[in-house]
Amino acid sequence: xxxxxxxxxxxxxxxxxxxxxxxxxxxxxxxxxxxxxxxxxxxxxxxxxxxxxxxxxxxxxxxxxxxxxxxxxxxxxxxxxxxxxxxxxxxxxxxxxxxxxxxxxxxxxxxxxxxxxxxxxxxxxxxxx
Numbered sequence: 001x002x003x004x005x006x007x008x009x010x011x012x013x014x015x016x017x018x019x020x021x022x023x024x025x026x027x028x029x030x031x032x033x034x035x036x037x038x039x040x041x042x043x044x045x046x047x048x049x050x051x052x053x054x055x056x057x058x059x060x061x062x063x064x065x066x067x068x069x070x071x072x073x074x075x076x077x078x079x080x081x082x083x084x085x086x087x088x089x090x091x092x093x094x095x096x097x098x099x100x101x102x103x104x105x106x107x108x109x110x111x112x113x114x115x116x117x118x119x120x121x122x123x124x125x126x127x128x129x
Contacts, residue, residue: 031112038111041085042119045108048082049121052091056102057123060093065128067093070102078104085109086119099126 052074060070070093078089089106101124110117 034111035115038115041108041111042115042117045082045086045106045119046121048078048086049089049104049106049119050123051081051121052077052089053102053104053121053123056091056093056104057100057125060095060100060102061125061127063128065100067095067100070100074102074104078106082106095127097127099124 055077056070056074059065059073060067071091074091074093075089078086078091082089085108086106087109089104092103094101094103101122104121106119107117108119
């Protein structure tokens with residue numbers, strides 16, 4: 001048997017051998033891509049809640065500011081910036097004699113059910129005299 005005939009016979013025997021590897025690795029690649037998108041949505045949701053808490057605290061800490069003003073401002077940030085990403089947000093404003101604290105919590109869109117999706121934002125600021 002010649003060298004060319006041996007190579008052809010060897011190639012025919014290996015024909016289709018890449019398909020099983022592809023069948024195994026492609027779903028893993030899809031899960032990895034979905035996990036990366038999930039992490040990006042989670043981080044974005046975390047930043048949105050932090051921004052909402054900071055805006056709420058800034059609105060509530062001014063002279064003449066109220067808890068309702070801080071809660072309203074945080075809710076406006078959530079509806080404009082976090083629409084579609086942050087689900088079921090809750091805003092809690094707590095005032096003391098010297099400071100205001102805004103806590104915002106919710107969950108983000110989850111592509112994979114086994115990864116965490118709940119996020120929390122918190123901001124505290126001193127009251128203006």
